[in-house]
Amino acid sequence: DGGITQSPKYLFRKEGQNVTLSCEQNLNHDxxxxxxQDPGQGLRLIYYSQIVNDFQKGDIAEGYSVSREKKESxxxxxxxxxxxxxxxxLCASSYGDPRDYGYTFxxxxxxxxx
Amino acid sequence: xxxxxxxxxxxxxxxxxxxxxxxxxSYGATPYLFWYVQSPGQGLQLLLKYFSGDTLxxxxxxxxxxxxxxxxxxxxxxxxVHWSDAAEYFCAAIMEYGNxxxxxxxxxxRVKS
Numbered sequence: 001d002g003g004i005t006q007s008p009k010y011l012f013r014k015e016g017q018n019v020t021l022s023c024e025q026n027l028n029h030d031x032x033x034x035x036x037q038d039p040g041q042g043l044r045l046i047y048y049s050q051i052v053n054d055f056q057k058g059d060i061a062e063g064y065s066v067s068r069e070k071k072e073s074x075x076x077x078x079x080x081x082x083x084x085x086x087x088x089x090l091c092a093s094s095y096g097d098p099r100d101y102g103y104t105f106x107x108x109x110x111x112x113x114x
Numbered sequence: 115x116x117x118x119x120x121x122x123x124x125x126x127x128x129x130x131x132x133x134x135x136x137x138x139x140s141y142g143a144t145p146y147l148f149w150y151v152q153s154p155g156q157g158l159q160l161l162l163k164y165f166s167g168d169t170l171x172x173x174x175x176x177x178x179x180x181x182x183x184x185x186x187x188x189x190x191x192x193x194x195v196h197w198s199d200a201a202e203y204f205c206a207a208i209m210e211y212g213n214x215x216x217x218x219x220x221x222x223x224r225v226k227s
Contacts, residue, residue, distance in 0.1 A: 042204060043158075090157060
């Protein structure tokens with residue numbers, strides 16, 4: 001079955017370390033997105049990519065980096081510059097005009113800084 | 115500013131009772147509107163969407179939503195809630211072509227037996 005796979009489901013990081021969250025999709029979707037979810041704040045857009053080798057900053061890109069070398073993959077790196085990285089991270093993708101179909105979401109990665 | 119507001123952070127209803135979750139948007143025209151549901155520790159599942167046509171939209175799991183232009187609202191409803199409906203519900207919108215999905219803060223639904 002097609003879908004979005006995020007790994008790992010839980011991730012622990014020491015302060016000062018970079019960590020990379022994986023997002024893979026086999027839906028043949030062109031666009032991919034990373035959102036951060038904090039309690040009571042909904043989902044906030046970190047980065048998005050509409051085509052391979054191109055990506056744009058979202059509303060809260062500081063302290064994060066991404067790459068889009070393959071259509072299927074959109075990894076997110078949380079750098080040591082991110083002041084408060086503990087959160088639930090959701091990857092999504094969309095087909096064609098997302099106004100028509102919305103986004104498809106992965107099951108998320110919970111990152112905890114220890 | 116373009117935004118989506120969900121006024122209720124938590125709602126508790128009895129099993130079998132009706133449900134209405136509120137959503138308001140701030141935008142000069144009619145956006146594309148969506149309702150998503152999230153079970154704890156999981157991703158988001160699309161319940162329904164609206165852009166034009168009939169203002170009462172049917173979705174999955176027995177949910178429906180009504181668009182009211184005069185109130186800039188897109189409230190989610192269900193006639194009879196089941197315990198399995200306990201989850202967090204997000205209203206979202208795409209305001210313009212090329213813009214991204216903007217989410218409300220979410221409403222946590224608790225179902226009591």
